[in-house]
Amino acid sequence: MTKNKSLLLDIIRAAPRHMTAEQIFLAAKEQRPGIAMATVYNNLGALVAEGLIRRLHIVGQADRYDRNIDQHEHLVCDGCGRISDEKFEDFLAELSKQVGAAVSSYELNMHYLCADCRNDQL
Amino acid sequence: MTKNKSLLLDIIRAAPRHMTAEQIFLAAKEQRPGIAMATVYNNLGALVAEGLIRRLHIVGQADRYDRNIDQHEHLVCDGCGRISDEKFEDFLAELSKQVGAAVSSYELNMHYLCADCRNDQL
DNA sequence: TTTTAGAATTAGAATTGTTCTAAAATTATT
DNA sequence: AATAATTTTAGAACAATTCTAATTCTAAAA
Secondary structure, three states: OOOOHHHHHHHHHHOOOOOHHHHHHHHOOOOOOOOOOOHHHHHHHHHHHHHOOOOOOOOOOOOOOOOOOOOOEEEEOOOOOEEEOOOOOHHHHHHHHOOOOOOOOOEEEEEOOOOOHHHHHH | HHHHHHHHHHHHOOOOOOHHHHHHHHHHHHHOOOOOOOHHHHHHHHHHHHHOOOOEEOOOOOOOEEEOOOOEEEEEEEOOOEEEEEOOOOOOHHHHHHHHOOEEEEEEEEEEOHHHHHHHHH
């Protein structure tokens, strides 16, 4: 665990929401102005490989990084783009049962309109 | 519906599996050697917008295109990369119930090892 | 302390997948 | 046939990410 790696981990853990590599890079720069984008990508990759964070893919967006490493689901507002976490109980087991094979992991992104965006439409 | 668009749609509908834009481009070239990549992207985008095909995002892979336009789930083998379809009944309604809001669509990619890859590991 | 070896970091080039642009070709309309 | 609208093309541009090779840091050994 190097200084940069732990700095990035701190940033991700302190973040109120799922950040892109670029946002993490900008945040890291405030404390270590010389840091390079490649260092950010290197360390994010390492942190993902070590299982300390998770990488998120949302259609049409850059990858985001999630401090929450438990299996969980994502709710994406198609109005404002905001992403929030959901937690379905025993979902992995449920999926394994449904497909009749051991599902090791999954990504579930659900799209909807959040309350704010629903109101704006009226 | 132009000639190229319908050619691409035919290719996707005839495909035994989910193809990338590049694979579709190569297949289209056999029947129309001069076709440009931009035409493929243009028409794939149009077909997706018209709801005639669906676009798929799998982590770490280029987008793929799916002839099956019903909401369904994907099972990705982490051994060979093969993607297969699943169909859970009333899943969208189930998700809406779970999150307490109207989910309009979702992507669910489940990872596992297919029977072949499981056997190879023994 | 210096030396050394290995790992981490850097800057920037390269790559990938995709979109954009402007001109040319095709198709449909008058 | 003339005009307009649409589609296609080739290639440039782009964004996100990965790679590369030189440099710097770190920490253990001499």
